[in-house]
Amino acid sequence: MLANNPIISYQKTVRLPIEIYIKKPSDFIINNISQLLPNWKIHPASIIIVLFYCQIPIKTVNQGVETEKKRLKQEFLQFANSLRVILQKEKCLIEIIDPQEGKPINTNQGAINFDIVATIHQLLGFSFENTNEGCKILNHPTQKNAIYPTILLSNRCPKTINSILQKLF
Numbered sequence: 001m002l003a004n005n006p007i008i009s010y011q012k013t014v015r016l017p018i019e020i021y022i023k024k025p026s027d028f029i030i031n032n033i034s035q036l037l038p039n040w041k042i043h044p045a046s047i048i049i050v051l052f053y054c055q056i057p058i059k060t061v062n063q064g065v066e067t068e069k070k071r072l073k074q075e076f077l078q079f080a081n082s083l084r085v086i087l088q089k090e091k092c093l094i095e096i097i098d099p100q101e102g103k104p105i106n107t108n109q110g111a112i113n114f115d116i117v118a119t120i121h122q123l124l125g126f127s128f129e130n131t132n133e134g135c136k137i138l139n140h141p142t143q144k145n146a147i148y149p150t151i152l153l154s155n156r157c158p159k160t161i162n163s164i165l166q167k168l169f
Helices: 027-031 063-089 116-124 158-168
Strands: 007-010 017-023 046-053 094-097 127-130 136-139 147-154
Touching (some): 027 116, 046 063
Antiparallel strands (some): 046 147
């Protein structure tokens, strides 16, 4: 059973599912927005969590996993940029966070980076593991470590974002 009834879509390259959750940002994001997104003069009202199912678990470090992560990042960037264009037409401010670096893609980098796994853990309650390489790996309820977590932020409330996304998917 998946938490919070996500919107489901599908990846273009391999037709694996994508789960989309729209939540209010965590207190950490709200309290540190000037250090995370220094160009933003307002607090984000929603965080869009996009979880891509992987073809293989991404817990270990090897060439196959690195190739899958590269594919997933490209899939996310195409998805996020398409979503950004649509949401901007609806007068939404939107920021895409690089899933590997935790840095904003469209605005200046702040003093601190986003911890995407910790954010999803806090907002959705999914557990995570620390790897020997110093990374955090999300543990999805059904996909385990075969999940690629990503986030976007918006100035519009979750209800508005959800309404727009429901029309798309």
